[in-house]
Amino acid sequence: MAYTKNIDYEPEVMELARFAKAMGHPARIAILKHLLSLDTCFFSSINDELPIAKATVSQHLSELKDAGLIHGSIEPPRVNYCINKENLVKAKKLFGKFFKAGMPGMKDFDCC
Amino acid sequence: MAYTKNIDYEPEVMELARFAKAMGHPARIAILKHLLSLDTCFFSSINDELPIAKATVSQHLSELKDAGLIHGSIEPPRVNYCINKENLVKAKKLFGKFFKAGMPGMKDFDCC
DNA sequence: AATATTGTTCGTAGTTTTGCGAACAACAAA
DNA sequence: TTTGTTGTTCGCAAAACTACGAACAATATT
Numbered sequence: 001m002a003y004t005k006n007i008d009y010e011p012e013v014m015e016l017a018r019f020a021k022a023m024g025h026p027a028r029i030a031i032l033k034h035l036l037s038l039d040t041c042f043f044s045s046i047n048d049e050l051p052i053a054k055a056t057v058s059q060h061l062s063e064l065k066d067a068g069l070i071h072g073s074i075e076p077p078r079v080n081y082c083i084n085k086e087n088l089v090k091a092k093k094l095f096g097k098f099f100k101a102g103m104p105g106m107k108d109f110d111c112c
Numbered sequence: 113m114a115y116t117k118n119i120d121y122e123p124e125v126m127e128l129a130r131f132a133k134a135m136g137h138p139a140r141i142a143i144l145k146h147l148l149s150l151d152t153c154f155f156s157s158i159n160d161e162l163p164i165a166k167a168t169v170s171q172h173l174s175e176l177k178d179a180g181l182i183h184g185s186i187e188p189p190r191v192n193y194c195i196n197k198e199n200l201v202k203a204k205k206l207f208g209k210f211f212k213a214g215m216p217g218m219k220d221f222d223c224c
Numbered sequence: 225a226a227t228a229t230t231g232t233t234c235g236t237a238g239t240t241t242t243g244c245g246a247a248c249a250a251c252a253a254a
Numbered sequence: 255t256t257t258g259t260t261g262t263t264c265g266c267a268a269a270a271c272t273a274c275g276a277a278c279a280a281t282a283t284t
Contacts, residue, residue: 008163009138009139009141009142009163010142013138013141013142013145014138016135016141017135017136017137017138017140017141020132020133020135020136020141021132021133021136021137022136023128023129023132023136024129024132024133024134024135024136025129025133025271025272026121026125026126026129027121027272028129029121029125029128029129029132029210030121030122030125032210033125033210033213036213037213042230042231043230043231043232044230044231047231051120051121052272052273052274053273053274053275054230054231054232055231055232055233055234055273055274055275055276056272056273056274057231058231058232058233059232059271059272059273060272062232063271074231074280076230076280076281076282077228077229077230077231077280077281077282078229078230078231079230079231079232088211091211092211095207095211096208096211098141098144098145099200099203099204099207099208101145101148101149137241137242139242154260154261155260155261155262156260156261159261164242164243164244165243165244165245166260166261166262167243167244167245167246167261167262167263167264168242168243168244169261170261170262170263171241171242171243171262172242174262175241186250186261188250188251188252188260189250189251189252189258189259189260189261190259190260190261191260191261191262225284226283226284227282227283227284228281228282228283228284229280229281229282229283230279230280230281230282231278231279231280232277232278232279232280233276233277233278233279234275234276234277234278235274235275235276235277236273236274236275237272237273237274238271238272238273239270239271239272239273240269240270240271240272241268241269241270241271242267242268242269242270243266243267243268243269244265244266244267245264245265245266246263246264246265247262247263247264247265248261248262248263248264249260249261249262249263250259250260250261250262251258251259251260252257252258252259252260253256253257253258253259254255254256254257254258
């Protein structure tokens with residue numbers, strides 16, 4: 001019964017979790033880093049960077065696209081991928097807000 | 113054959129993905145936010161915040177603990193949870209570095 | 225028209241995640 | 255000693271995730 005009750009969480013919590021989930025696999029982090037360093041590139045360039053089959057790479061790209069973190073545009077016979085900058089900035093802000101919320105009370109590093 | 117080839121990713125990529133994965137569920141984001149706002153609290157306080165069964169809450173707490181994001185200490189008959197501040201700072205830095213890497217080339221918001 | 229290139233989609237397999245209720249363990253209180 | 259409180263663990267079920275090879279689609283090239 002996974003994800004049945006998502007409606008009960010705040011939209012901002014949902015959005016942050018969505019971005020985090022998309023970033024929750026090393027292959028997808030590697031893809032994002034690669035795209036950030038290149039600004040734009042073809043599928044084959046991404047595929048060459050990763051130790052997994054192209055079918056799997058394609059799936060990870062789909063997930064990143066669904067989460068709104070990247071764009072893909074067809075330039076036959078190839079596909080050009082790039083960062084969805086608008087949403088990456090959105091993610092950056094959500095993570096930034098989340099972590100900043102914790103920092104004020106973090107002068108002392110001891111707890112329970 | 114999930115996670116077979118993780119050994120082929122950089123340690124920093126792995127770490128970031130690990131933290132992101134732990135944050136990749138709205139219930140866990142809600143838990144972290146709650147703990148950040150309270151500094152420390154008992155299981156029951158967390159459980160009351162969430163629309164899921166206590167067994168499930170306990171599982172999410174386990175995952176956050178395994179990822180190193182929180183601590184739990186037994187104070188019979190209750191359990192006190194708090195943020196693992198050291199690792200939260202670590203996560204903050206990893207995410208910060210990741211997002212900062214993308215920002216320089218983000219003057220223009222158009223791409224492929 | 226036949227061939228080559230590029231990447232997606234399909235079908236399949238095994239693992240992990242999410243969720244719940246019930247049972248349990250540990251301690252406190254009556 | 256019996257009862258109550260607190261939270262974990264167990265056992266199960268459904269869904270999602272990760273991965274692969276094979277087949278396919280779309281476009282160039284010969």
